[in-house]
Amino acid sequence: MVQAQNQTSESILNSHRPLSKTFILGKFEYQTDASFVKVAPELSNKTIYLQQEVYSAFLNMQAAALKDSVQFIIVSGTRNFEEQKGIWERKWKANDNLSPVDRAKKILEYSSMPGTSRHHWGTDMDLNNLSNSYFESGEGLKLYNWLLEHANSFGFYQVYTSKTNGRTGYNEEKWHWSYLPLASKYLAFYNKHISESDIQNFKGSNLATELRMIPDFVNGISFRSKNFK
Numbered sequence: 001m002v003q004a005q006n007q008t009s010e011s012i013l014n015s016h017r018p019l020s021k022t023f024i025l026g027k028f029e030y031q032t033d034a035s036f037v038k039v040a041p042e043l044s045n046k047t048i049y050l051q052q053e054v055y056s057a058f059l060n061m062q063a064a065a066l067k068d069s070v071q072f073i074i075v076s077g078t079r080n081f082e083e084q085k086g087i088w089e090r091k092w093k094a095n096d097n098l099s100p101v102d103r104a105k106k107i108l109e110y111s112s113m114p115g116t117s118r119h120h121w122g123t124d125m126d127l128n129n130l131s132n133s134y135f136e137s138g139e140g141l142k143l144y145n146w147l148l149e150h151a152n153s154f155g156f157y158q159v160y161t162s163k164t165n166g167r168t169g170y171n172e173e174k175w176h177w178s179y180l181p182l183a184s185k186y187l188a189f190y191n192k193h194i195s196e197s198d199i200q201n202f203k204g205s206n207l208a209t210e211l212r213m214i215p216d217f218v219n220g221i222s223f224r225s226k227n228f229k
């Protein structure tokens with residue numbers, strides 16, 4: 001917490017992770033990467049890393065929220081390809097009663113194929129609780145309303161919104177917030193340099209093209225905000 005706050009804005013600007021295909025696919029070790037920092041234990045429920053600039057913006061948002069008695073806990077931050085592969089293949093195994101396509105579709109309700117997750121980038125985080133119902137009453141609703149009102153001014157957006165407006169890809173995730181000043185650049189890089197042939201080396205990866213991973217999932221985002229409900 002203190003570490004990121006004490007940095008000058010210049011050093012934060014210089015700390016951007018250089019873009020490369022391996023980075024954007026999550027094939028790197030964020031724990032030893034100079035652009036990544038560990039989230040303070042009191043703001044997370046386990047060991048979590050984010051990019052420095054993202055964490056710095058989060059700390060500013062967190063301080064503002066605290067004044068309104070809203071307390072964030074980060075429950076997931078950066079995950080690399082290997083970690084996402086672990087999640088994916090565990091769910092792949094758990095759904096072995098389904099055909100390969102249905103199996104993948106079931107997992108894709110909420111989880112990404114390795115190599116296609118915004119969590120690879122260190123720009124995206126899951127807050128407080130991984131169920132939409134939590135954010136629909138009581139403390140969760142208060143927190144969600146605070147985010148809708150204020151998060152954009154700190155750079156954070158809910159990108160997996162309701163699908164009723166035609167958005168494709170993952171179901172709504174009221175807990176997943178993305179730091180767009182960096183993530184929008186990363187998405188542009190992804191679209192320029194990555195094709196479905198780069199999404200491989202895990203069970204079911206041969207379905208990436210058929211299931212439209214890049215057009216419908218990587219690009220299946222919209223920007224839920226105060227002005228866009």
Ligand SMILES: [Zn+2]
Binds near residue numbers: 175
């Ligand atoms: Zn998430």
